[in-house]
Amino acid sequence: MKLILLGAPGAGKGTVAKLLTALDGSVQISTGDILRGAVQAKSELGLEAEGYMTRGDLVPDSLIMGIMEKRLQEPDCAKGFLLDGFPRTIPQAEELTQLLTRLDIKLDMVVEIDVPRDILLDRLCTRRTCENPKCQSIYNITSNPPKVVGICDKCGARIVQREDETEMAITHRLETYNEKTAPLVGFYREKGLLVSVPATSSDDVIKAIKAKLNL
Numbered sequence: 001m002k003l004i005l006l007g008a009p010g011a012g013k014g015t016v017a018k019l020l021t022a023l024d025g026s027v028q029i030s031t032g033d034i035l036r037g038a039v040q041a042k043s044e045l046g047l048e049a050e051g052y053m054t055r056g057d058l059v060p061d062s063l064i065m066g067i068m069e070k071r072l073q074e075p076d077c078a079k080g081f082l083l084d085g086f087p088r089t090i091p092q093a094e095e096l097t098q099l100l101t102r103l104d105i106k107l108d109m110v111v112e113i114d115v116p117r118d119i120l121l122d123r124l125c126t127r128r129t130c131e132n133p134k135c136q137s138i139y140n141i142t143s144n145p146p147k148v149v150g151i152c153d154k155c156g157a158r159i160v161q162r163e164d165e166t167e168m169a170i171t172h173r174l175e176t177y178n179e180k181t182a183p184l185v186g187f188y189r190e191k192g193l194l195v196s197v198p199a200t201s202s203d204d205v206i207k208a209i210k211a212k213l214n215l
């Protein structure tokens with residue numbers, strides 16, 4: 001399947017993407033994971049992106065488009081992909097439309113995961129992430145803690161609170177979402193691609209996607 005997952009930070013895009021990959025081998029492409037990996041590796045991309053990310057600002061569209069143009073042409077995307085955290089602005093969405101046309105790729109749909117703000121805030125404040133850039137598994141200290149406190153169940157690395165998950169940065173990220181990313185809902189509705197799922201559980205989102213795709 002070829003999907004875009006839209007939704008505010010904390011809506012569960014990453015969790016839904018991981019569950020969907022198990023259905024048909026489509027790959028999850030998370031621009032946030034790619035950028036965090038680059039920051040840890042101290043690569044040129046990471047050094048450019050770090051300041052924006054720590055503040056909870058979006059990194060410039062040109063950096064993101066460079067990453068995505070390469071990533072979408074890697075062989076593992078042939079089976080399908082789940083775009084998680086991209087596009088995040090109207091210019092990114094417009095460039096993505098052109099890129100997909102050039103690569104002769106057709107999207108199945110764009111899924112908006114719509115979660116109330118109080119739930120988003122609570123999830124983000126209690127979310128913890130594995131610091132291993134190759135793993136980046138997500139936990140929640142109240143609803144989904146690791147078996148051993150502070151240690152990732154999957155790879156044994158430390159789990160940490162992301163620098164952009166302080167209360168101030170979270171508030172800013174949600175404002176940025178409303179201002180820059182929420183307009184994509186209208187953009188994709190006009191193209192007839194939007195499916196909006198008002199949901200607080202990933203299972204509900206998966207059910208809705210499977211129903212739409214007849215899986």
Ligand code: AMP
Nearest residue numbers: 031032052053057058059064085086088
């Ligand atoms: P995420 O893990 O998707 O919440 O992304 C974490 C941070 O990475 C965001 O707050 C942005 O600073 C940056 N980021 C991720 N994806 C994008 C994107 N498509 N455009 C701009 N910045 C992005």
